[in-house]
Amino acid sequence: MKKRILTVLISIVTLVSMYAGGSQEKEASPLNLMQEGTLTIGVEIGYPPFEDFANDGVTPVGYDIDFAKALGEKLGLEIVFINTAWDGIFQGIGVNYDVVISAVTITEERKETMDFSTPYIDNYQAVVVRADSDRKVTKFQDLDGLALAVQKETTSDILISDYISTGSLNCTVAQNEKVITCFTQLDNKEIDAVVVDSTVADGQVGKYPGKYKIAYLDKSEAEQFGVALTKGNTALQSAINKAIDDLKKEGFFQENTEYWFGG
Structure with a gap:
């Protein structure tokens, strides 16, 4: 969905969720994360209902936020969101954060410079x-x-x-x-x-x-939205794909869609 390059990093928003006994143990093979045990995620907060701030003006909420929390539980990783301007968000992958989860359309053009997870929602x-x-x-x-x-x-x-x-x-x-x-x-x-x-x-x-x-x-x-990540990080890509597949089987995406989009 969204496009472009040249990152304008706005702020590190908050530590949202920690591993609370998810169904998947930490990967035996290294996931090539920027920080061991933590998945840092670039998001553009201000794109409701995917990413927005709660009434307190600090806490991130939305479809992608809930998805990221569930993903972190599945991977056994702590989650950190980094609020980033859309114009340039992809340049920060592997520099400021591990992945982007922010209503990102999977395109052939983008595949030239980054990898994607399997799709998790149609648009x-x-x-x-x-x-x-x-x-x-x-x-x-x-x-x-x-x-x-x-x-x-x-x-x-x-x-x-x-x-x-x-x-x-x-x-x-x-x-x-x-x-x-x-x-x-x-x-x-x-x-x-x-x-x-x-x-x-x-x-x-x-x-x-x-x-x-x-x-x-x-x-x-x-269009299909996916998780964007550093090109060639197949270990992390495979782990995310496995988690998405598990979440689909468990009905997470159906429930999340009904909650944020009214069914």
């Missing part, structure tokens, strides 16, 4: 409008002439930019650093629609059904 592109809107959207070209908002350097941003560059769309686009800014602009009627990941759209509509609705969902091609 599509969606158009969100205000709940009182009567606008009909059956394809992205129906957004022609409108004011849109996207998060900068995401799949949504790239998608709309491609439509504009090929002449399929003529519209104004606000490219924001944070996805939540897009929805604030929609609230303030500064824009007509937000183009965003369907998983994020589901979370916002589920949380604020009186404010937003999904006008269009493009299911023509699914």
Whole structure:
């Protein structure tokens, strides 16, 4: 889903979870971690419902946060989250943290510089409008002439930019650093629609059904999110894949999806 390079490290957020008797012993073979016994994770907090802060403004919460906690238990590792700006998050892999778990789309381009776990959730592109809107959207070209908002350097941003560059769309686009800014602009009627990941759209509509609705969902091609890690660290990749497989069998992802996306 999200893209780019050049890391801006914001802050080390918090120590979230410790191994509490997970079903898997520590790996006998070395996992090539930056710190023995600890999995450090790069996240962009501020991308609900995947990553956000609780009401205290400090504690990270969200779909990916719960997944990371479960992953740490399975691996028998302590978890540390490092809050990092999206623009450059991948450059920090192997430098500031071991992996990135932050709604990362698996792409062929990214596979050239990093490895991925097996996918843990599917995603599509969606158009969100205000709940009182009567606008009909059956394809992205129906957004022609409108004011849109996207998060900068995401799949949504790239998608709309491609439509504009090929002449399929003529519209104004606000490219924001944070996805939540897009929805604030929609609230303030500064824009007509937000183009965003369907998983994020589901979370916002589920949380604020009186404010937003999904006008269009493009299911023509699914994206898949995975854990991004240093290229060539096959030991850690295999351990994460095994943990994901176990979590799938146990129904963790189904329960986590129902909780954060309303089913």
